[in-house]
Amino acid sequence: MAEVTQQFNNLNIDENGGYVPPHLRNGSRPRRNNNNNNNTGSNEGGFFGFNRSRGGFNNRGKYNNYNNNNGGYRQQRSNFDGRWVDGKHVPGARNERVELQLFGTPEDPSFQSSGINFDNYDDIPIDASGTDVPEAITEFTAPTLEGLLLENIKLARFTKPTPVQKYSVPIVANGRDLMACAQTGSGKTGGFLFPVLSESFKNGPTPLPENSGSHYQRKAYPTAVIMAPTRELVSQIFDEAKKFTYRSWVKPCVVYGGAPIANQMREMDRGCDLLVATPGRLSDLLERGKISLANVKYLVLDEADRMLDMGFEPQIRHIVEGCDMTPVGERQTLMFSATFPADIQHLARDFLSDYIFLSVGRVGSTSENITQRVLYVEDEDKKSALLDLLAASDEGLTLIFVETKRLADQLTDFLIMQNFRATAIHGDRTQSERERALAAFRSGAANLLVATAVAARGLDIPNVTHVINFDLPSDIDDYVHRIGRTGRAGNTGVATAFFNGDNSNVVRGLVEILEEANQEVPQFLHDAVRDSGRGRGGRSGFGSRNNSNRDYRKQGGGFSRSRDNSRGFSRSNSAKSSSNWGSSASAGSSRSTNNGWGNSSSSSWW
Numbered sequence: 001m002a003e004v005t006q007q008f009n010n011l012n013i014d015e016n017g018g019y020v021p022p023h024l025r026n027g028s029r030p031r032r033n034n035n036n037n038n039n040t041g042s043n044e045g046g047f048f049g050f051n052r053s054r055g056g057f058n059n060r061g062k063y064n065n066y067n068n069n070n071g072g073y074r075q076q077r078s079n080f081d082g083r084w085v086d087g088k089h090v091p092g093a094r095n096e097r098v099e100l101q102l103f104g105t106p107e108d109p110s111f112q113s114s115g116i117n118f119d120n121y122d123d124i125p126i127d128a129s130g131t132d133v134p135e136a137i138t139e140f141t142a143p144t145l146e147g148l149l150l151e152n153i154k155l156a157r158f159t160k161p162t163p164v165q166k167y168s169v170p171i172v173a174n175g176r177d178l179m180a181c182a183q184t185g186s187g188k189t190g191g192f193l194f195p196v197l198s199e200s201f202k203n204g205p206t207p208l209p210e211n212s213g214s215h216y217q218r219k220a221y222p223t224a225v226i227m228a229p230t231r232e233l234v235s236q237i238f239d240e241a242k243k244f245t246y247r248s249w250v251k252p253c254v255v256y257g258g259a260p261i262a263n264q265m266r267e268m269d270r271g272c273d274l275l276v277a278t279p280g281r282l283s284d285l286l287e288r289g290k291i292s293l294a295n296v297k298y299l300v301l302d303e304a305d306r307m308l309d310m311g312f313e314p315q316i317r318h319i320v321e322g323c324d325m326t327p328v329g330e331r332q333t334l335m336f337s338a339t340f341p342a343d344i345q346h347l348a349r350d351f352l353s354d355y356i357f358l359s360v361g362r363v364g365s366t367s368e369n370i371t372q373r374v375l376y377v378e379d380e381d382k383k384s385a386l387l388d389l390l391a392a393s394d395e396g397l398t399l400i401f402v403e404t405k406r407l408a409d410q411l412t413d414f415l416i417m418q419n420f421r422a423t424a425i426h427g428d429r430t431q432s433e434r435e436r437a438l439a440a441f442r443s444g445a446a447n448l449l450v451a452t453a454v455a456a457r458g459l460d461i462p463n464v465t466h467v468i469n470f471d472l473p474s475d476i477d478d479y480v481h482r483i484g485r486t487g488r489a490g491n492t493g494v495a496t497a498f499f500n501g502d503n504s505n506v507v508r509g510l511v512e513i514l515e516e517a518n519q520e521v522p523q524f525l526h527d528a529v530r531d532s533g534r535g536r537g538g539r540s541g542f543g544s545r546n547n548s549n550r551d552y553r554k555q556g557g558g559f560s561r562s563r564d565n566s567r568g569f570s571r572s573n574s575a576k577s578s579s580n581w582g583s584s585a586s587a588g589s590s591r592s593t594n595n596g597w598g599n600s601s602s603s604s605w606w
């Protein structure tokens with residue numbers, strides 16, 4: 001990390017914070033063209049003579065040992081699976097080999113460990129609004145948390161709960177619904193898994209309804225369903241669920257599109273108490289009569305706003321309202337994200353009952369564990385700037401975000417030709433290619449991952465020390481999620497963004513984010529904000545984040561239902577007004593505390 005910061009300092013940057021490419025370093029820099037329309041990322045007059053030939057790629061098939069989650073140890077029930085017998089939870093036997101596989105060793109860098117700033121989470125202001133908010137816990141202890149779960153939490157080397165976990169555990173234990181918004185990397189997965197599993201371990205499975213599946217077709221009756229937007233994310237949640245369900249009666253299962261459905265159905269036949277699913281594949285399985293949602297006690301929507309962005313709302317509504325899902329009020333529903341635009345809160349109104357709205361830190365804010373840098377780089381200089389940044393011999397992994405699949409392939413080609421160990425992940429790659437790319441990145445075999453938005457959310461990859469926004473996203477919430485791939489669990493990280501005139505649509509939001517996280521704001525960003533305000537009525541203009549990401553019930557529920565596509569173009573006074581949003585609590589009691597608890601299919605280097 002230090003090397004990355006150092007390298008940034010060594011870049012050739014002019015007095016305004018603009019990147020100076022090598023061919024201009026001895027001469028005068030041409031004036032920036034803020035109306036630059038060149039958005040191709042081309043390297044005309046090329047610095048490195050980048051050649052789009054795909055000849056550099058092949059798939060050397062090194063990663064055959066990648067575990068696709070369904071091939072894991074749980075394929076058959078074994079003596080380390082627990083059981084629910086006569087109203088009691090009987091944990092399975094311990095198994096050293098499985099523990100090593102699930103929890104690794106403290107020295108293994110492929111398992112995330114909490115960083116030096118973990119305790120700083122205690123200083124983040126919390127706001128929990130709604131009626132009768134339960135008292136937060138301060139430690140992982142019984143009886144709030146069930147004994148076996150506590151053992152598994154210990155095996156995972158989690159010593160104390162993160163803020164979102166401190167609240168979510170008692171909220172769910174008290175039978176309440178929850179909408180939770182907490183910064184990236186602050187433990188939201190545990191925030192829903194811990195309480196759901198703890199309650200499930202305590203209370204056991206719901207008896208199957210009569211006529212629950214014929215001899216010819218077995219039907220799954222999960223107790224908990226977790227929906228998330230991408231295959232990678234559901235796989236990751238499933239991996240976490242495997243850890244915390246170890247030796248329990250709860251058998252986790254994962255289903256997602258792009259992989260053979262028959263295999264997933266077979267896997268479900270072996271038991272499916274906690275189902276992690278993408279909405280599309282879950283709909284499909286419901287239509288095939290393979291799953292019933294009649295026994296669902298817990299429904300979790302993770303990265304709910306992203307699911308709506310991806311157009312999943314009809315499927316989600318069909319799953320939740322149009323099938324046999326236990327109704328609102330009889331099930332508990334939890335929604336989690338690091339950003340919460342208005343449309344999500346409308347979904348909450350329909351899916352949740354008398355819920356608690358929890359926010360950890362300002363909604364949509366970034367972690368101060370991430371050092372954010374913004375560099376002015378014209379499109380044609382981006383590759384050169386990237387090479388300069390990468391020249392640092394940092395040990396960590398670097399994630400590079402671009403806006404298009406095509407550019408992801410092109411840039412990966414380019415990096416490979418410069419002898420970098422790069423690979424790519426984007427929506428045009430096959431599922432197995434995506435899995436191999438991620439596995440290579442996780443293991444460090446490829447230390448550069450070029451990604452489109454598909455990798456922006458939720459992915460928890462230890463040792464990502466640097467996130468580079470080669471292209472800034474057009475939605476500032478996406479920026480928050482992207483840079484959140486580093487600086488997780490109290491670890492530190494660096495995020496560098498290349499900014500130029502094409503990004504003025506996010507400039508306000510970007511400045512707000514930087515200021516909130518006490519980061520340096522370069523003068524060119526202030527200038528761009530000023531310019532973007534002209535002719536647009538001052539602060540109501542460009543790139544400002546909307547302030548809908550507070551509990552809308554505090555505003556009398558007064559949002560219109562129309563979808564706010566702009567997020568970047570919208571409401572006035574966003575940052576300032578929302579910084580004191582915890583002060584009114586018209587929806588009921590409000591707990592606020594600072595310290596209370598403290599299409600190429602070959603994009604890879606091999």
Ligand SMILES: Nc1ncnc2c1ncn2[C@@H]1O[C@H](COP(=O)(O)OP(=O)(O)OP(=O)(O)O)[C@@H](O)[C@H]1O
Nearest residue numbers: 112114158160162184185186187188189458460489
């Ligand atoms: N109580 C804890 N103690 C130590 N580490 C933790 C704790 N809870 C979670 N972690 C670790 O912190 C990392 C980030 O957690 P997680 O992926 O749940 O974050 P998140 O809030 O969901 O992030 P995102 O918004 O990016 O999805 C994970 O590696 C997880 O293992």
